[in-house]
Amino acid sequence: MTSDNRTVQYLEPLNAKEAVGKVAELFVDTFGAAPKGVWSAPGRVNLIGEHTDYNAGLCLPIALPHRTFIALSPRKDTVVRLVSDMGDKAVTTTDLEDLKPLGVKGWGAYPAGVAWALREAGFAGVQGFDAAFVSCVPVGGGLSSSAAMTCSTALALDDVYDLGFGGTDAGRVRLIDAAMRAENDMAGASTGGLDQNASMRCQANRALLLDCRPELDAVQSAKQEPFNLGALGLELLVVDTQAPHQLNDGQYAERRKMCEDAARILKVKNLRVTADEIAASPDPFQALKETLDALPDPTMKKRVRHVVTEIARVRSFVRAFAAGDVTEAGRLFNASHDSLAADYEVTVPELDVAVDVARKHGAYGARMTGGGFGGSIIALVDKGQGRPVAQAIADQFAHRGFHAPRALAAVASDSAHKEA
Structure with missing residues (x-):
């Protein structure tokens, strides 16, 4: 209880x-x-x-x-x-x-x-x-x-x-x-x-x-x-924070426009081009610095840094999971959330608290998922630990006066199809 x-x-x-x-x-x-x-x-x-x-x-x-x-x-x-x-x-x-x-x-x-x-x-x-x-x-x-x-x-x-x-x-x-x-x-x-x-x-x-x-x-x-989470003895916990999730209030569109503006300044058709150029350079860290230095606005620099590094994290996560490297997969989850919080600024207190509690209660990694400004987090945990971690998050939410969260187990499932 x-x-x-x-x-x-x-x-x-x-x-x-x-x-x-x-x-x-x-x-x-x-x-x-x-x-x-x-x-x-x-x-x-x-x-x-x-x-x-x-x-x-x-x-x-x-x-x-x-x-x-x-x-x-x-x-x-x-x-x-x-x-x-x-x-x-x-x-x-x-x-x-x-x-x-x-x-x-x-x-x-x-x-x-x-x-x-x-x-x-x-x-x-x-x-x-x-x-x-x-x-x-x-x-x-x-x-x-x-x-x-x-x-x-x-x-x-x-x-x-x-x-x-x-x-x-x-x-x-x-x-x-x-x-x-x-x-x-x-x-x-x-x-x-x-x-x-x-x-x-x-x-x-x-x-x-x-x-x-x-x-x-x-x-x-x-x-x-x-x-296949089961093959690695893992669960993917999803916690819906029940913080209001709004993507039609202008915040999403504002970030999208800033990315498009940054691409124009960098003279590329989209930021994927920039991400690929940085990944292919002999010194990606220096290439990223030079890219950000070319942008005039501090906020725009942060937005572009998130997009470029997040694209790289996707590639790294695929490799890590295929290799069974759960520690690295979890680290990438954490890095993604930290970037979304600090650089893209789309988290809210409920998301950050849920991620923090999941990490403290044994998750290999945790991050917000979706567009942000509310919504859900995911946490990579050992099999059987999803419910205890979710309960710890619920307890902390009650302590802070947040809405009670809801949880579910994510299992990779089939796409749309006819049922009957």
């Missing part, structure tokens, strides 16, 4: 069969007929490589076992009707005809935005639809609940409207584009593509080494790296 008699809440994934039944039942209760099918897509956790995707860098996500399930049927008109088990189960209605960016308010912008984006991309045959959602991906935890919703919707629409993209990796990239546009242009949430790629392309027991250079094709941009 904890000091305040509160045991940390541990979030288990939904049983797929039960979730299919639950979402189908919600659909029937709401719309009066059985759905055409049920699909699902996972949330994600990014192992390392934060704020690198929109800088054409590298990142390393895994798909979570926690998924969003969608029951969907197409319509013959352009009306979209949506219902979710999260909230009061009220139906949200939108018409795709003459729909403009930011034209849908609330959570319905995400699924309706996918259909809108597909129509904007030239797939005029995509009409309206009825859909019900059931999810166990924590909302607001920085674990891509929005990508789980848009990607499950994209795959469902691909199936019912016979677009033919869901069956291949290259085709899924087309669906990823629609999911990204739904978030960026309809929901007004900045996203660089990491979340949607993870939800659509990850594999069980693999981490997705995602290369975000725009000139790469689908095959070139992704590589599946082994990520």
Whole structure:
């Protein structure tokens, strides 16, 4: 029992069969007929490589076992009707005809935005639809609940409207584009593509080494790296701090613009070019110093230093984990978080406290994951130690008057697929 008699809440994934039944039942209760099918897509956790995707860098996500399930049927008109088990189960209605960016308010912008984006991309045959959602991906935890919703919707629409993209990796990239546009242009949430790629392309027991250079094709941009925690006697603990997680308040966009401005000053198309040049130089430390010296603003220097060193850490983490070097993998986790706190300045007290407690209670390494400004941390711990570490974090949060955190175990899982 904890000091305040509160045991940390541990979030288990939904049983797929039960979730299919639950979402189908919600659909029937709401719309009066059985759905055409049920699909699902996972949330994600990014192992390392934060704020690198929109800088054409590298990142390393895994798909979570926690998924969003969608029951969907197409319509013959352009009306979209949506219902979710999260909230009061009220139906949200939108018409795709003459729909403009930011034209849908609330959570319905995400699924309706996918259909809108597909129509904007030239797939005029995509009409309206009825859909019900059931999810166990924590909302607001920085674990891509929005990508789980848009990607499950994209795959469902691909199936019912016979677009033919869901069956291949290259085709899924087309669906990823629609999911990204739904978030960026309809929901007004900045996203660089990491979340949607993870939800659509990850594999069980693999981490997705995602290369975000725009000139790469689908095959070139992704590589599946082994990520079998059990083989090394490890667990990956995720702790949702329940600190407010906001990416649409301008902070994310501000950092993205500063990186783009820095690239222009350095006369490169993106900061990945700079990172590769530094990595290839005879003296990377000196090359990094010279790069930063060329930038006029102290804040810009810090932002660029994070991006360049974070891209290098992704490469190093892949090598360390493949070699079974848990100590080095943990060190890289720690270095990533410290850079995100000091140079990119996207942590909040809850994230920093959670990381500090995890480190003090035996984690090999711990870091915030996701865009920051709230959300979750991950910690690499010995098997069986996830719950005790999570409880220690919960105890410290109670002591400090923070919201009670929630925890889950991250196991590298499958991407979006049809369930029934």
